[in-house]
Amino acid sequence: MSVLKVNEMFETIQGEGFYTGLPAIFIRLQGCPVGCPWCDTKHTWTLDPAFQTDTQQVLAKTSDSEQYFSADEHKLLSLFEQQQYHARHVVITGGEPAMYDLIPLTSLLIDKGYCVQIETSGTFEIQAHPDTWVTLSPKVDMKGGYDVLDQPLKLANEIKHPVAMQKHIDELDTLLARPVTNPEAMVYLQPISQQRRATELAVNTCINRNWRLSLQTHKFIGID
Ligand SMILES: C[S@@+](CC[C@H](N)C(=O)[O-])C[C@H]1O[C@@H](n2cnc3c(N)ncnc32)[C@H](O)[C@@H]1O
Ligand SMILES: Nc1nc2[nH]cc(C(=O)O)c2c(=O)[nH]1
Ligand code: SF4
Ligand SMILES: [Mg+2]
Numbered sequence: 001m002s003v004l005k006v007n008e009m010f011e012t013i014q015g016e017g018f019y020t021g022l023p024a025i026f027i028r029l030q031g032c033p034v035g036c037p038w039c040d041t042k043h044t045w046t047l048d049p050a051f052q053t054d055t056q057q058v059l060a061k062t063s064d065s066e067q068y069f070s071a072d073e074h075k076l077l078s079l080f081e082q083q084q085y086h087a088r089h090v091v092i093t094g095g096e097p098a099m100y101d102l103i104p105l106t107s108l109l110i111d112k113g114y115c116v117q118i119e120t121s122g123t124f125e126i127q128a129h130p131d132t133w134v135t136l137s138p139k140v141d142m143k144g145g146y147d148v149l150d151q152p153l154k155l156a157n158e159i160k161h162p163v164a165m166q167k168h169i170d171e172l173d174t175l176l177a178r179p180v181t182n183p184e185a186m187v188y189l190q191p192i193s194q195q196r197r198a199t200e201l202a203v204n205t206c207i208n209r210n211w212r213l214s215l216q217t218h219k220f221i222g223i224d
Pocket of ligand 3: 039
């Protein structure tokens with residue numbers, strides 16, 4: 001059993017990376033110390049117990065807030081039924097989900113027939129069932145002072161790098177050159193905050209390097 005702090009749980013369409021377009025249940029965990037200046041989920045950063053509240057209040061959220069509920073894997077699975085979700089794909093994101101022991105939750109979900117994906121910055125070792133799809137979005141030189149670890153680079157099924165400037169491409173090249181990095185990992189560039197210049201850089205670099213483009217498609221159509 002492992003108790004997780006959940007900032008949001010909702011059903012939507014995966015908007016990013018390899019599984020773009022697939023209906024998915026998102027579990028957004030609370031807490032992240034990495035400090036990316038352009039992070040689109042800053043409301044998940046704090047781990048202040050003052051923001052703990054009850055499950056129904058969190059599930060009923062209509063806007064971003066620091067409020068979270070605590071639940072173990074069995075409670076989360078029972079909430080899937082209560083919420084009448086249809087998706088067979090589960091995305092565990094955050095915040096930084098690898099701060100938690102995800103072995104009990106990922107194992108239970110895989111045992112129940114779900115496909116499970118985690119979205120992680122690579123700054124903590126991943127504790128998850130080996131069949132979990134790992135989307136690594138590496139974070140280099142951010143304010144929190146964390147480094148990208150070897151283990152997430154090894155486990156990554158896809159490396160989805162947020163980019164706005166050439167230095168981000170250079171950082172990615174350095175990570176791809178590390179001997180531990182999974183040579184089979186698919187490489188995606190994701191423009192930061194839909195900026196025009198970031199998008200141009202991502203498109204041109206994808207064409208030159210034969211990498212893939214990840215747009216945050218949910219933001220273009222205004223869904224969660
Ligand atoms: C909010 S993070 C949570 C999971 C984990 N902490 C991580 O960084 O991968 C989920 C994804 O959103 C990306 N992301 C966050 N803010 C973004 C932004 N403003 N523009 C583009 N991608 C962003 C992250 O790089 C990551 O791929
Ligand atoms: N639709 C949708 N797709 C996503 N893919 C990754 C997300 C994330 O915040 O981790 C995300 C998200 O917040 N919404
Ligand atoms: S690691 Fe992820 S959640 Fe944390 S600040 Fe960066 S983008 Fe946001
Ligand atoms: Mg998001």
